[in-house]
Amino acid sequence: MNWLALVILGVIAFVLSGPVGMLGRRSGNGWHWVSAAVAVAGGMCGLVAAFAVLLGSPSESLTIPAAAPAMTVNLRIGPLSAFFLIPIFAIGSLSSIYGLGYWPQSRHPRNGRKLRLWYGLLIAGMALLTLCQNSIDFLVAWEMMALSTFFLILTEDQKSSARQAAWVYLVATHLGTLLLVALFAIFRVINGSFLLRPLVPDQVGLALQTVIFLLATVGFGLKAGIVPLHFWLPEAHANAPSHVSATLSGVTLKMGIFGILRVLTLLPARPPAWGIFLLGLGAVSAFLGVLWAIAQHDLKKLLAYHSVENIGIILMGLGLALVGQAEHHPIWIILGMAGCLLHVWNHGLFKSLLFLSAGSVIHGTGTRDIDQLGGLAKSMKITAAAFLLGALAICGLPPLNGFVSEFLIYLGLFHTMARLPILSLTAAILAMVGALAAACFTKAYGSVFLGTSRRVSHRAHESGPTLWIPMGLLAAGCVLIGIAPSLVLTPLIHATATWSGQPSPELASLVPVKTITILGVGLLAAFGAGWVGQRYFLRRDRTGITWGCGYIAPSSRMQYTASSLAQMLLRALGPLVRQRRCEPQISAVFAGTGQFETHADDPVLKDAVEPVWRRLRFMLAGGQGFQRGSIQNYIFYMLLTVLVLLAFTLPLAMLWNWLL
């Protein structure tokens, strides 16, 4: 069976899903269903093929020759690319189904078709990216993904917040692409071809390799949202439609991780300092990401900051694996890499689940402001259960999937005791991150779904099956990996072996997967039995109001708000959070009405990016004279650039030879 062809078929289906949907009327839903069906069919093709390769089918390559060498297309599917293809196709299909109920063409005649066109291109771009074997193709697929993301953030371009978010995103992504172009240019010069071949050890010095490594970390890190390169992420993910946010957070960020993994396979030297750097960067991202999440009032921005946290956890696993390679510790490699890769899947599952549940809340209530919601668990039972499951999973609590991947990373960190015990201190940071995540989701779930309803929730209604079926499938995935981690061992071993280039030791002997299964089932069984027993055992006297120390007319305004829930924690960790407070001024004895507000801004965006940006604009203002808006001028500039480049080529080549 030609699995690569099947994946390409899936990619084509996603590309076509947008245009197909354009055939119908502007306000009719019929062709929207056809479009979703095409996307799901493509997703199924891709999933079948990716699973086949991941479970042991040999890798396949395809070369489409062209006259110019730069135009040749080289594609290849191996276990590592298959590993990343699975969340792309799975979440791509589920989000397409979700879109039927969440963004129906009949209710969004203005932007529904645009949304589906760019969404299909986003999924196709990401899928192609995992297959590309030469740098030109890689950059084309990268830009396909990056630009469709831009248009997806701009879905509601009538909103100024969306335009602002898309603009910041565009600057960030182009900065990243610029670095990637530099990165691949270096490869082109060393290798003499656009093919992404591993460098030969004595061909390049360590200094140049470190330059390549840093370019990859920053260039791909801008996409992955590593602190401090995450500044574009929260606004962008909050302003896109929810099923798009689910894809952006759950899958697109991982393409940055994929890029770093891909470049690392091409570099022969992997000194321990790189691994320690990534491990530290991951710990900082995880900690600051979750801390900033707690300060948010916007449900989707809160979830977006949690993506920063989880990318940090993924990076910690990767850093550990990298140190293991440098120090020749196969156990560190397999545990770190398995934790990293499994967390890529797991985060894809539970973060998409959370974003889709948040979307259902927005669908039902029309707001994403946590402080206006409350008590939704009564009117939206399915959404509430789905969100709770996602919250338990993202906090790493047993018996769900988040626990399994964090378990792998913890275990790997404990194994560093033998040689580099200082690394294991990051386990304590990971523990604090877990506790902070639990605090954050206590706040999110407690304020949105529990208690009494606040301002807008009374008109909430449960969403239809097109919304909750994708949520249910994602939830099932979370439970399945959490209960039966033995299912994912084979994929993890294959993908890890591809990455490290050597057969990995038996993962099953390092990780007590059977015990995790037994304990998980035991936990669920005990809970189930207890729940049934409790129904018979508990004698309910009566239902009353919540005890308010004798006060008998409590209202929702007396409820603890999300902001007050987070306030103590934020005060304790104050200097790390950038919070603006607007407090009422009390001047008279009988004070009038006052308003108290807090706003949590992104520290990197407000204190670093924006001042630099303003200064840059000021400095570059003189350059506006060149922007005349006439095409002749621009062609002239291009010609001039080419001439200057030609003049520079010769000295540059000489400089290059000297560097080598």
Next chain:
Amino acid sequence: MKTLIAISLQVVLLALLPPLLLGIINKTKAWFAGRRGPPLLQVYYDLLRLMKKNVVISSTTTWVFLAAPLVSVISVLLAGLMVPLGPMAAPIHFTGDLIMFAYLLALGRFFTTLAALDTGSSFEGMGAAREVTFACFSEPALFLVLLVLVKLSGTPSLSAMLLSASHVRIGSTASAALVLAAVSLFVVLLAETSRIPVDDPNTHLELTMIHEVMVLDNSGPLLGAQIYASSMKLLILAAFLLHVVLPLNPALVGRDWGIMLAGLVAVAVIIGAVESLMARLQLRFVPTLLVAACLFSGFGFLLIL
């Protein structure tokens, strides 16, 4: 056969002993105050009485409120089965069980705080906010203690590492690290089981609201389950602490079960003494105390690096 007896003994002790510790603490406090105090077994009577009662449930709550006591008991019980109570390995032990242990305790806490928010009361919300805040500082302290023990024993499994702590020679660097870890663990114990100087278990007045206020709306068996779960948490952490400080020898089973039980009583008396002799800290200083606990075990870890 011997292991079977040891395992059943552990399970029975884990299930039956916890309320007794609370009784000893209360007796100690009464002695310090010059009172006779409630009977030693009063907590058992209380629990039995609560189990027979009907429940009153707030109309604001959802199923989460009913599930929380159940999840608390189950998760603490399962975590307790991973800690060796006596000189034998715990009933459940495997590589990395310490991670499962810490996260099971976190699971119970997560549901308890959610149940508190489920009532929509601002008192209980306040308690939940404090509980999650302090957990953020006690969790790294606990993990640093675990790191010290993993480093000393060379194995990431609770039973093995707690039982090997007894092989450390008194006066060595390792024993100094263990002392630092024990101090840190004692602070974690006080914080996790809501004791003075972190929380005051006697009252739920608003200045001291943490654990007691979170269960303010629970009644009957639901309240009983919460009290039982938190007392079991006390037993588990006390046994954990004893393993760090006491030289137990797996060979001398009979003697060491005795030492262990005496040690549990001693820990309860010490907690009672701390409660009688100290005032509760101002809430804003509690994170500082827990950070100090982190530093203690952190320095312990650096000692044996």
